[in-house]
Amino acid sequence: MAKDIAINGDAAVALAWKQIDPDVCAAYPITPQTIIVEKFAEYVANGEVSTEFVCVESEHSALTLCITSTSAGARTFTATASQGLAYMWEMMPIAASMRVPLIMAVANRAVSGPININNDHGDVMAARDCGWVTLFAENVQEAYDMSIVAPRICEHHDVQLPGLVNLDGFILTHAIERITPLEEDAVRKFVGEYKPLYPLLDVKNPISHNLMDGPLFYFPHKYQTVLAMESAYKVAKDVLSDFEKMSGRKYKILEEYKCEDAECVAIVLGSSFGTMKEAIDQLRKEGKKVGVAMPRLYRPWPVAEIAKLMKGKKSVIVMDRHLSIGAYGPMFPEVVAAALENEAMPKMYNYIYGLGGVDTMVSDFVALFKEVESGKAKRVNFVGVKE
Amino acid sequence: MSALTLKELNKIPVRLASGHRLCAGCSESIIAKQILLGTEKEVVVACATGCFEVSTTIFPYTSWKTPYIHTAFGNGAATCAGVEAAYQSLKRKGKVNEDIRFVTFAGDGGTYDIGIQALSGAMERGHHMLFVCLNNEAYMNTGIQRSSATGKGASTTTSWAGSVVPGKKEFPKDLTMIMAAHRIPYVAQGAPHAWKDMVQKAQKAFEVGGPAFINTIAPCPRGWRFASDETIAISKLAVETCVWPLYEVENGTDYTLSAESQRIADGKAEKKPITEWINAQGRFSHLRDEKWAPVVESMQAEVDKKWNSLLKLCKL
Numbered sequence: 001m002a003k004d005i006a007i008n009g010d011a012a013v014a015l016a017w018k019q020i021d022p023d024v025c026a027a028y029p030i031t032p033q034t035i036i037v038e039k040f041a042e043y044v045a046n047g048e049v050s051t052e053f054v055c056v057e058s059e060h061s062a063l064t065l066c067i068t069s070t071s072a073g074a075r076t077f078t079a080t081a082s083q084g085l086a087y088m089w090e091m092m093p094i095a096a097s098m099r100v101p102l103i104m105a106v107a108n109r110a111v112s113g114p115i116n117i118n119n120d121h122g123d124v125m126a127a128r129d130c131g132w133v134t135l136f137a138e139n140v141q142e143a144y145d146m147s148i149v150a151p152r153i154c155e156h157h158d159v160q161l162p163g164l165v166n167l168d169g170f171i172l173t174h175a176i177e178r179i180t181p182l183e184e185d186a187v188r189k190f191v192g193e194y195k196p197l198y199p200l201l202d203v204k205n206p207i208s209h210n211l212m213d214g215p216l217f218y219f220p221h222k223y224q225t226v227l228a229m230e231s232a233y234k235v236a237k238d239v240l241s242d243f244e245k246m247s248g249r250k251y252k253i254l255e256e257y258k259c260e261d262a263e264c265v266a267i268v269l270g271s272s273f274g275t276m277k278e279a280i281d282q283l284r285k286e287g288k289k290v291g292v293a294m295p296r297l298y299r300p301w302p303v304a305e306i307a308k309l310m311k312g313k314k315s316v317i318v319m320d321r322h323l324s325i326g327a328y329g330p331m332f333p334e335v336v337a338a339a340l341e342n343e344a345m346p347k348m349y350n351y352i353y354g355l356g357g358v359d360t361m362v363s364d365f366v367a368l369f370k371e372v373e374s375g376k377a378k379r380v381n382f383v384g385v386k387e
Numbered sequence: 388m389s390a391l392t393l394k395e396l397n398k399i400p401v402r403l404a405s406g407h408r409l410c411a412g413c414s415e416s417i418i419a420k421q422i423l424l425g426t427e428k429e430v431v432v433a434c435a436t437g438c439f440e441v442s443t444t445i446f447p448y449t450s451w452k453t454p455y456i457h458t459a460f461g462n463g464a465a466t467c468a469g470v471e472a473a474y475q476s477l478k479r480k481g482k483v484n485e486d487i488r489f490v491t492f493a494g495d496g497g498t499y500d501i502g503i504q505a506l507s508g509a510m511e512r513g514h515h516m517l518f519v520c521l522n523n524e525a526y527m528n529t530g531i532q533r534s535s536a537t538g539k540g541a542s543t544t545t546s547w548a549g550s551v552v553p554g555k556k557e558f559p560k561d562l563t564m565i566m567a568a569h570r571i572p573y574v575a576q577g578a579p580h581a582w583k584d585m586v587q588k589a590q591k592a593f594e595v596g597g598p599a600f601i602n603t604i605a606p607c608p609r610g611w612r613f614a615s616d617e618t619i620a621i622s623k624l625a626v627e628t629c630v631w632p633l634y635e636v637e638n639g640t641d642y643t644l645s646a647e648s649q650r651i652a653d654g655k656a657e658k659k660p661i662t663e664w665i666n667a668q669g670r671f672s673h674l675r676d677e678k679w680a681p682v683v684e685s686m687q688a689e690v691d692k693k694w695n696s697l698l699k700l701c702k703l
Contacts, residue, residue: 023476026469052476054468057508061465064458064505068433068469071456073483074476094458200454200470201483203429208449209456217446 002181009140009172010035012179013079013105013165016147018043019187023074023194026054026065030084031117032169033107037079059084063091063104067162070100071209073199075151077102081169082109085123089130095162096131096225098210101154101194102162104132105147108270108321109169110356118357119169121269121321125330131225133163133232134299138255138273140177143167145249146296148182151191152239158231160197166298168271170357182247190246233300254305255294258284262291264372265309267335268319269294272353272360276319279365290369301334307341315347315372323352328380347372353383360384391587396424402432402453408442412608412615414622415439415521417579419492422519422601423453425589430488431456431470435463435497438528439521461501463493464509464518471514488593489516495536496526498602499562510569510598517592517599520562523607531610535560538630539689540682541670543610548673553682558689563636566600570639573599576632579606580622584633584646591635604631612669621667623647627656628664629694634701642700652698661687 007015014036017025027037044053052074056062062078069076080088085106095102111122128134133154137143146165154163167173182190198207213221233253240251257277259265268276273294283290293309295302310316316339320329327333332350339345351368354360364383371377402423409416415438423430431454434440440457443450458466467489477483493502498520506518525543526532533546539558542548546555567574572595577585585603592599606621608614613621625631626647633648650656665671665683674683 023480024469024472026472050476050480052472052479054472054512056465056468057511058504060462061468061505061508064462064465065469065472067458068456068466069473069476072470072473072477074473076473090459091462098458200431200456201474201477201487203431203454203485203487206452206454208444208451208454210458211444211446211449212441213446 002183004178004180006176006178007140008035008174008176009143009167010107010174011039012140012144013147013167014039014043015181016144016187017077018049019182019184020148020151020191021049021188022051022077024052024054024066024069024076025078026056026062026069026076027078028056028059028062028080028084030059030081032109032173033079033081033084033105035173036105036107059087060091063088063095066102066104067091067095067098067100070102070196071098071199072201073196075194077104079105079107081107082111082123085127086111089127092127092130092132094210097221099160099225099228100162101151101160103147103150103154103165104162105165105167107169107173108166116356117169119171120355120357122355124164124166125322127164128299128330131161131229132299133159133161133229133236134166134297135164136166136269136294136296136298137172138271138294140172140175141179143172144179144181145243145247145251148187148191149239149243153232153236155194156231156235157197159228159235161225161228161232166270171271186246190243229300233297233302236297251296253295253297253302254309255296256309257292259291259293259309261289263289263314264317264369265290265313266292266317266319266369267295267306267331268292269298269321269331272319272321275360275362276365278362279369282362282366283369288369288373303338303341306335306338310339310346311342313346315349317368317372318348318350320350320352321354323355349377350380351383352380358384391583396586399424399427400452402430402451403443404450404452407450408445409438410609410615412618413438414579414605414607414618418519418521418577418585418603418605421579421582421585422490422589424586426488426593428488428593429453429485430490433457433463433467433470433489433491435466435491435493435502436460437494437497439492439494441528460497462505463491463497463502464506467491467516467518468509468512468514471516491516491518492521493518494528495520495522495524495534498522499536499560500534507569510566510571510600513597515597517589517601520602521605522602523605523610524559525610527607527610536562539686540665540674542673543670553673553679554670561693563602566602567636567639571600572597572638573635575601575635577601577603578622578626578631578633579603580619581626581633581646588635610670612672613667617667624659624664624667627659628661629658629690630661630664632694632697634697642697644701652701658694661690
């Protein structure tokens, strides 16, 4: 184990990728992802990585290059945020259907309009249906660790899907925290060599990649990605367990905090998990039986874990940092669907919070638990917005 | 490669199998075969979405006997550039040992319009790749809609010739010159009837050690409204009327005419009037009406102006 360092989230992601030393990185700058690309470019400039680094003219080309470079047989990574992810969207399902295990860090930021550079989950939620394995980080250490875990999950031959590593814009990307990095040798040994199944550059065995499907083949091919995503669930468990053996840091598919005896649990993604823990501690001091959980793995959606978490609970609060205008937050219906696995349904509430980077404090989280307890909560609630 | 004879070219493997689904009389497979005869080395083909892509790769079949990749429409150049970037990395690391060439095929939509950003970016970055535009002067795959490569006066399904509009109102964008302005090592225009000229240009482009662009006129029987056995004659007419001069530009500065275009410039061949081009194609049939005479005159004037400008560039 290397010495502890002080580092921001973006630089920690760049450090992880420097240690992995990918074959190719193609990226385009966008706030608040820029430090990842800048730091990586510095590693390239100083010969600390052997990566072919391509500064492309747009995010659309960034993701295209990453897809075809991975198809060609190269381990590839990139990073983006917000409008960048929106601009990449056309290529997101193509990456999954081409079964390329490239990894992309997303410095989660609100999507225009109005234009806003601060954190919410609008970018990644708009990409959630595309077929990417999706991981969330609570803090800078996790942003670093998930960057190392992701290629192992995605490159597994039972998975072969692209992966997203999410870290909250500014809250994590620009916040300097203390982390314990791993030794470079340990990282490289853990991640191993990329072993593509049908690399395009195997010119002696020519393969055609991404053909046109009629209706007879399109649906069955889509279904294959469903099966691959199902495999990702088991593979992720194994990889997280291997990571614990190597690093001593234990990660679970669904992270839980004081949920076991709780009557009311909240489900939240990203850095708010930390803020929530503080709120839980305060409420526990008042004798409230409350807990909070975070799906580390958002895709595949861990139905079994979420259902188990909710079993016997009186109420469940789903915290969404995005909203589907005219419906609910994106995670709410998925949690409700997971509750169908149990015999009894808890009371379920959806809280939309923190859009466009508005701070959500410990006191806000404490207040919403009390709102639910008092019976005053509506089905969908907007934290801090005058309705 | 030794002397460019049919006997020698015959030894190069055919990378595009017959039996693809292109229309009868389509020039695209002819051009692609000519381009691929330009290298004996291993070659990876990338395609932008379009006629050529859908017609050669309908699952579970592929017409490609060489590695082939496609991702989407507007990113043909980026699709190829990613493979080339992987190649540079893996070759450096000794994981790939073959000497490989890279080529992208895209239609005029995937080049002039939606594809121009990715193309410009890839050329500026200096990827070792050839980009070939199969310019059939409209969105043929979706049903003959106008593009910025469509010639003035052409009737298309989004620029109809009607009682008050004479087909497309604008002259096409000069994309070849735009690519020359990138000052990349090699830019050229080709036409499929001039097979030897095309293969020679492809040979140069593949060995230039950097980005190269070849814009090819790709006569389309369906969209241009001519009989499917006239493809090669129409290609010849494009050059003879100077609508599509054959030339190359090295490093953005050195302009050279070739084949019939050189002969026309030397006074050894006739520069045919635009009316021969117009009269050979149904998409221009409305222009025979006397009321559109000013449109025909403006088309001739534009061809003359561009031809004279090209002659000046070639003398520099």
